[in-house]
Amino acid sequence: MSHSRFDILLITFILQGFIMGTVTCIQKKDSIDTPSAKVPDGDVACFSEYMEVWIHRVRIDGFRDWLSGALQIRVNLESLDHLNLHLSGCGFSLHKDLDKNYIFRVSYTGCFVQQQDGYNVLMLNLVKRISRFGGRADRLMMKCPVVSVFPNREHIQCDPEYIQVTRQLPRDNWDKQLDWSLSLRGNLIVALEDASLIQVNVDIKGPDITVQGRRREILSPVEVMENAGEFLALKLVSGQYAYSMEATCPNVIMPTTGETVLHIFKRHMGLTKRGSYHTETLTVSSVSVNQTDKFTVQETSEFVQLIIPTGEILQAKTCADSTQLWQPFYRVDVVLTFKETHHKMQWTMENTLPCAVGAYGLHIWEMLSMVAPNPHPLLL
Numbered sequence: 001m002s003h004s005r006f007d008i009l010l011i012t013f014i015l016q017g018f019i020m021g022t023v024t025c026i027q028k029k030d031s032i033d034t035p036s037a038k039v040p041d042g043d044v045a046c047f048s049e050y051m052e053v054w055i056h057r058v059r060i061d062g063f064r065d066w067l068s069g070a071l072q073i074r075v076n077l078e079s080l081d082h083l084n085l086h087l088s089g090c091g092f093s094l095h096k097d098l099d100k101n102y103i104f105r106v107s108y109t110g111c112f113v114q115q116q117d118g119y120n121v122l123m124l125n126l127v128k129r130i131s132r133f134g135g136r137a138d139r140l141m142m143k144c145p146v147v148s149v150f151p152n153r154e155h156i157q158c159d160p161e162y163i164q165v166t167r168q169l170p171r172d173n174w175d176k177q178l179d180w181s182l183s184l185r186g187n188l189i190v191a192l193e194d195a196s197l198i199q200v201n202v203d204i205k206g207p208d209i210t211v212q213g214r215r216r217e218i219l220s221p222v223e224v225m226e227n228a229g230e231f232l233a234l235k236l237v238s239g240q241y242a243y244s245m246e247a248t249c250p251n252v253i254m255p256t257t258g259e260t261v262l263h264i265f266k267r268h269m270g271l272t273k274r275g276s277y278h279t280e281t282l283t284v285s286s287v288s289v290n291q292t293d294k295f296t297v298q299e300t301s302e303f304v305q306l307i308i309p310t311g312e313i314l315q316a317k318t319c320a321d322s323t324q325l326w327q328p329f330y331r332v333d334v335v336l337t338f339k340e341t342h343h344k345m346q347w348t349m350e351n352t353l354p355c356a357v358g359a360y361g362l363h364i365w366e367m368l369s370m371v372a373p374n375p376h377p378l379l380l
Contacts, residue, residue: 045240046144046173048270049341050091050110051120053142055102062126062138063102067094070112088340093280106142109342120144145173152269153346158249160354163219163232164212165247169204170271178238182211184218185233200234209236211245215252222248224303227261242274248303250351254328260313262332262349264304269345282338290333304336319355326356 043054055063060077068075073086077094084093091110095103106113108120115121124140151168158164171177183189184198195202199217203210211234219230229248236243248263266282284304287297292312298305313330329352336345 044142044144045273047241047272048147048150048170048173049268049343050105050107051122051142051144052103052105052273053124053140054097055104055140057099057101059126059138060102063104063124066124066126067092091340107340107342108144108146115146118146120146145175147173147270150270150343152343154247154269154348156247156249156347156349157352158215158349159352160252161214162212163215163230163247163249164210165232165234165245166208166210167243167245168207169209170243172241172271178241180209180236180238180243183235183237183242185220186235189237209245215249219249222263224263224300224305225298227263227305229263231265237274240274241271242276243271244269249349252354254353254356258310260308260310260330262306262308264306264334264336264347266299266302266304266338268341269343280340282340284336285339286337288335290335291331306332306334308332316356322355328353328356 045052064075064077067073071086071090076083080094080096087093091107091113093105095105097103106122110122113120113122120143122142124142126138126140151170153168155166156163157166169180181189181191182195182198182200182202184200188198190197192202195211200211200213203212213232215230218234219232222229222231228251230251232245232247232249234245234247236245244265244267246265246267248265250260250262268280268282281301284297284299287295287304287306289295289306289308292308294309294312296307298307313332314328315330316326316328319325319327329350331348331350334347336347338345
C-alpha cells in the first residue's frame with residue numbers, strides 16, 4: 001500500500017472518530033439539558049398529621065416499583081381512585097397535579113414510617129432505570145418533625161343573631177408562628193386586620209383565636225340527612241397551610257320535639273394543605289358526649305349527625321330584659337375519633353334560643369318539668 005493511500009485512510013478514520021465523538025457528546029449534552037433533569041425532586045411539605053412529597057413524572061416508574069414491592073400489590077397508575085382504596089390502609093395516598101406530576105401523601109402513623117431523633121422518617125428506595133436490563137438506586141427521604149402539641153379543640157357559640165368560633169392557634173411543624181389571613185367560602189381572602197371586609201370580627205387572646213359574625217351575613221344554609229342547619233365556611237390560610245374555623249349552628253327554632261339534632265363538620269383539626277386537590281374522607285370510630293350517654297350517631301361524607309333527647313341537655317334561664325320570660329339553651333361537649341387520624345377532636349357547642357313567650361314559653365316549661373319535678377334549679 002502506498003504512503004499516499006495509507007495517509008488518506010488514516011485521515012478518514014480520524015474524521016469518522018471526530019464526527020462520532022461529536023455526536024455522542026451532543027447526545028449526552030441533550031440528555032443533561034432536558035427540563036426533566038433540571039427539576040428538583042424530594043420537596044417534602046409537613047402538615048399536622050401527614051407529609052407530602054412531590055415526585056416528577058419521569059421518576060414515577062421507580063416509585064411504582066418501590067410501592068409495588070413494599071405493599072406487595074400491583075400498582076396501576078391509570079386508576080388512582082382504585083389504587084388509593086388499597087393505599088388508605090397504610091395511611092398513603094397518591095394524586096396527580098395539573099402538570100401530570102405526582103403528590104405522595106403519608107400519614108405519620110402510616111406503614112414504614114419511623115420516628116428517629118424527633119422526626120417522622122420514610123425512606124423511598126426508587127430505582128432509576130438506565131437500560132432495559134438494569135438501573136441504579138435512587139433514594140428519597142421524607143422527613144418531618146414530630147408534632148408534640150396538637151390543637152384539637154373547637155368551641156362554638158350560637159345565638160339567634162351571632163355565631164362565634166374559638167380555636168387554638170397552631171404553629172407549623174418547625175414551631176414557627178404563621179401570618180394568617182381569613183378565607184370565607186374559599187374565594188374571599190383578607191388579612192386578619194381587614195376581617196371587617198367580610199363581616200367578621202377577630203380577637204386573639206393568648207393561644208386562642210376567636211372569630212365572630214352575624215349569622216345572616218356569614219352563614220350558608222346546609223341540609224344533612226333532611227335536617228337543616230347553617231354552615232360557616234371559614235378557614236385561616238397562610239402560604240401552603242390551611243386551618244379550619246368551619247362550624248355549624250342549628251336553625252333558630254324552638255325545640256318542639258323530644259330530640260335535638262346537631263351537626264359536626266368532619267375535618268382534620270390541625271394544619272392541612274391549602275387548596276387541597278381532593279376531598280379526604282374521615283370515618284367515625286368513636287363518639288362520647290359529656291352530658292349524656294343517650295344519643296344516636298349517623299354520618300355522611302362531610303358531617304357527623306348527633307341526635308340527643310332534648311330533655312337530656314335542655315336548660316333555661318330568665319331573659320335579660322324580663323324575669324317573666326324563659327330563654328332555653330344547651331351546651332354539648334363531644335369527643336370524636338376518626339379511623340384516619342390519631343388525635344381526638346374535642347367539640348363544644350353552646351346554643352342559646354330566643355326568649356320564649358306565650359305558648360312557646362309554656363311548652364318550654366313543660367319540657368323542663370319533664371326533666372325534673374322542679375325546674376328552678378336549671379335557671380341561671
